[in-house]
Amino acid sequence: MAPLKKKFSEAEYEAEVLETEAVGTSLLTLSAADPDEGANGRVSYRGEGRFSVDPVSAMVTVAGALDRETKAEYNLLLVAEDQGRPARSATATLLVQVSDINDNVPKFSEAEYEAEVLETEAVGTSLLTLSAVDPDDGANGRVSYSIFQQSPSSDPAVFELDSSSGTLRLAQPLDYSEVKVYRLKVQASDGGTPSLIGNEHRSFMCLDFGARSDFISHEKLLLFQNK
Ligand SMILES: [Ca+2]
Numbered sequence: 001m002a003p004l005k006k007k008f009s010e011a012e013y014e015a016e017v018l019e020t021e022a023v024g025t026s027l028l029t030l031s032a033a034d035p036d037e038g039a040n041g042r043v044s045y046r047g048e049g050r051f052s053v054d055p056v057s058a059m060v061t062v063a064g065a066l067d068r069e070t071k072a073e074y075n076l077l078l079v080a081e082d083q084g085r086p087a088r089s090a091t092a093t094l095l096v097q098v099s100d101i102n103d104n105v106p107k108f109s110e111a112e113y114e115a116e117v118l119e120t121e122a123v124g125t126s127l128l129t130l131s132a133v134d135p136d137d138g139a140n141g142r143v144s145y146s147i148f149q150q151s152p153s154s155d156p157a158v159f160e161l162d163s164s165s166g167t168l169r170l171a172q173p174l175d176y177s178e179v180k181v182y183r184l185k186v187q188a189s190d191g192g193t194p195s196l197i198g199n200e201h202r203s204f205m206c207l208d209f210g211a212r213s214d215f216i217s218h219e220k221l222l223l224f225q226n227k
């Protein structure tokens with residue numbers, strides 16, 4: 001192999017790109033100095049297919065759709081190669097980090113939640129724990145839970161939902177003779193700016209009584225998430 005004339009100005013390049021950047025967006029321009037003229041200077045590239053290097057300008061651009069949740073980091077091998085005989089080349093690496101955008105709405109893990117509680121259950125008892133996932137990074141993926149409607153309504157509310165853990169607890173005593181079915185609309189929102197809200201106005205929780213014995217009644221709690 002002939003001695004290298006062409007050299008990258010750095011052995012390791014780093015760049016950051018938002019996951020929503022469009023194809024064609026430029027990240028950086030490599031500097032691969034080659035003292036040779038014209039045809040002897042040519043930069044080719046090998047890597048992951050999501051980025052391309054212009055052989056003339058050495059500008060690195062986004063060449064395909066990015067998704068941080070699928071792949072957050074690309075390690076590309078850059079090859080600067082001339083067209084001499086024999087060809088002379090040099091290599092460098094480019095680490096591209098894909099930055100997060102809040103592009104995922106929290107999704108509940110179950111299409112339907114169900115729980116049974118006794119009418120005599122103590123206030124504070126945990127009934128069930130909701131779980132929603134949001135694959136975004138940091139605050140963009142931090143899920144908060146809330147009840148935004150209880151039907152029939154009451155003041156104070158019969159249920160309380162821990163905003164961070166998703167645990168639904170009994171906040172008031174139940175009385176089968178008063179209410180047989182509760183429906184709750186709940187939502188999961190993330191901490192992004194603006195916040196994305198999952199299943200807004202589309203979640204229903206239904207507290208239903210099952211068979212009732214003389215002394216003890218059962219309640220059934222259902223959460224539906226209509227898509
Ligand atoms: Ca994404």
Ligand SMILES: [Ca+2]
Binds near residue numbers: 134
């Ligand atoms: Ca999110």
Ligand SMILES: [Ca+2]
Binds near residue numbers: 069104
């Ligand atoms: Ca994201």
